[in-house]
Amino acid sequence: xxxxxxxxxxxxxxxxxxxxxxxxxxxxxxxxxxxxxxxxxxxxxxxxxxxxxxxxxxxxxxxxxxxxxxxxxxxxxxxxxxxxxxxxxxxxxxxxxxxxxxxxxxxxxxxxxxxxxxxxxxxxxxxxxxxxxxxxxxxxxxxxxxxxxxxxxxxxxxxxxxxxxxxxxxxxxxxxxxxxxxxxxxxxxxxxxxxxxxxxxxxxxxxxxxxxxxxxxxxxxxxxxxxxxxxxxxxxxxxxxxxxxxxxxxxxxxxxxxxxxxxxxxxxxxxxxxxxxxxxxxxxxxxxxxxxxxxxxxxxxxxxxxxxxxxxxxxxxxxxxxxxxxxxxxxxxxxxxxxxxxxxxxxxxxxxxxxxxxxxxxxxxxxxxxxxxxxxxxxxxxxxxxxxxxxxxxxxxxxxxxxxxxxxxxxxxxxxxxxxxxxxxxxxxxxxx
DNA sequence: ACTCCACAGGAAAATTGGGGTA
DNA sequence: TACCCCAATTTTCCTGTGGAGT
Numbered sequence: 001x002x003x004x005x006x007x008x009x010x011x012x013x014x015x016x017x018x019x020x021x022x023x024x025x026x027x028x029x030x031x032x033x034x035x036x037x038x039x040x041x042x043x044x045x046x047x048x049x050x051x052x053x054x055x056x057x058x059x060x061x062x063x064x065x066x067x068x069x070x071x072x073x074x075x076x077x078x079x080x081x082x083x084x085x086x087x088x089x090x091x092x093x094x095x096x097x098x099x100x101x102x103x104x105x106x107x108x109x110x111x112x113x114x115x116x117x118x119x120x121x122x123x124x125x126x127x128x129x130x131x132x133x134x135x136x137x138x139x140x141x142x143x144x145x146x147x148x149x150x151x152x153x154x155x156x157x158x159x160x161x162x163x164x165x166x167x168x169x170x171x172x173x174x175x176x177x178x179x180x181x182x183x184x185x186x187x188x189x190x191x192x193x194x195x196x197x198x199x200x201x202x203x204x205x206x207x208x209x210x211x212x213x214x215x216x217x218x219x220x221x222x223x224x225x226x227x228x229x230x231x232x233x234x235x236x237x238x239x240x241x242x243x244x245x246x247x248x249x250x251x252x253x254x255x256x257x258x259x260x261x262x263x264x265x266x267x268x269x270x271x272x273x274x275x276x277x278x279x280x281x282x283x284x285x286x287x288x289x290x291x292x293x294x295x296x297x298x299x300x301x302x303x304x305x306x307x308x309x310x311x312x313x314x315x316x317x318x319x320x321x322x323x324x325x326x327x328x329x330x331x332x333x334x335x336x337x338x339x340x341x342x343x344x345x346x347x348x349x350x351x352x353x354x355x356x357x358x359x360x361x362x363x364x365x366x367x368x369x370x371x372x373x374x375x376x377x378x379x380x381x382x383x384x385x386x387x388x389x390x391x392x393x394x395x396x397x398x399x400x401x402x403x404x405x406x407x408x409x410x411x412x413x414x415x416x417x418x419x420x421x422x423x424x425x426x427x428x429x430x431x432x433x
Numbered sequence: 434a435c436t437c438c439a440c441a442g443g444a445a446a447a448t449t450g451g452g453g454t455a
Numbered sequence: 456t457a458c459c460c461c462a463a464t465t466t467t468c469c470t471g472t473g474g475a476g477t
């Protein structure tokens with residue numbers, strides 16, 4: 001028999017390589033519709049030429065507007081121009097959301113000798129701070145510290161974390177440390193206290209959302225880099241752009257969709273990529289997002305979400321905190337996992353809500369107390385499937401839902417517990433911002 | 434007008450677990 | 456090894472609350 005993989009080898013491997021241009025980690029050389037922001041950034045950072053440290057800088061804009069890519073690109077160019085003079089440190093504050101881990105990561109990226117690296121726990125914050133300071137002085141370079149998703153850090157400890165880190169500028173004797181903060185939230189500054197705000201907001205650059213035609217330009221430019229441009233129909237590009245534009249002008253999403261569309265097409269040996277590929281890609285994309293966010297959940301959040309899913313399947317009228325908690329405990333029993341307290345579960349429910357995995361609406365049920373009414377968005381059982389992929393949850397067989405509460409209401413009653421579609425849409429649209 | 438449910442969510446204490454020091 | 460320091464997580468304790476029922 002002829003090797004069935006050969007046809008994939010011919011058509012696929014090469015395309016995969018070229019598609020890396022469409023991956024989210026790829027940083028292109030040019031950024032259409034962003035020359036203004038780049039110029040501004042270059043101007044501010046160029047002060048190192050005059051041996052004076054750049055002002056601190058804050059980049060605003062929704063996700064997929066190019067903040068991170070451009071910050072990385074411009075700072076790399078700076079380093080390229082002044083390799084001896086400049087050190088760039090990039091830290092994602094979503095992954096490193098404490099004073100401690102930011103300082104450790106910053107220090108460790110300056111320390112070149114493996115053996116001298118600071119352990120990920122154990123030291124006092126003060127000690128790391130001083131060590132970082134020492135390393136900065138020792139290096140003699142300008143340090144540009146990029147804090148991506150800086151809002152995640154600001155929420156910690158009343159903003160003390162950020163205050164301590166920003167103090168590096170003052171405490172380094174030659175004051176050679178500058179910060180570039182990146183955030184999705186325009187109102188971010190208002191949430192900070194004055195001492196942090198004035199330090200951070202010396203300069204700011206706004207990254208407006210892209211519109212559909214700008215997204216089309218971006219897609220076309222990227223496609224030309226892949227060399228696959230002539231394969232993709234104009235209408236497919238427009239559709240990707242339109243979907244990205246609807247999603248607050250998100251270039252990342254538009255580019256991801258383009259990539260997945262092509263991947264799907266290549267896999268099916270299609271010569272042309274059309275709109276139908278994009279629609280498939282969109283479904284695929286959304287399922288992947290769901291799967292990844294579920295995979296990344298801590299164990300108890302997974303069990304809690306499973307409890308919500310199972311409860312909704314069997315007993316739509318009792319989707320309130322107390323009921324979900326009772327069923328959560330049953331599942332914990334079945335899985336031989338020690339359950340958490342209801343207080344903690346309350347916080348986990350809020351987190352799941354923030355991540356969009358469930359929708360909660362705080363409601364007062366009068367005599368029956370004040371609680372959150374919970375809805376699991378419909379994903380055709382995909383949520384349950386992804387949850388059961390977890391090693392611990394995979395042994396889950398099912399639980400009997402017992403009615404704990406006396407909340408059953410008249411189904412005609414508009415005050416019934418289950419959230420109507422209309423209410424759901426209200427909540428969803430109000431959360432979009 | 435008043436009561437009282439079933440929580441929400443703030444504050445602080447307790448626990449856990451990594452690492453340092455003697 | 457025993458003991459200390461620290462951050463993160465979780466529990467304990469608590470006060471607050473919207474509105475159906477009385």
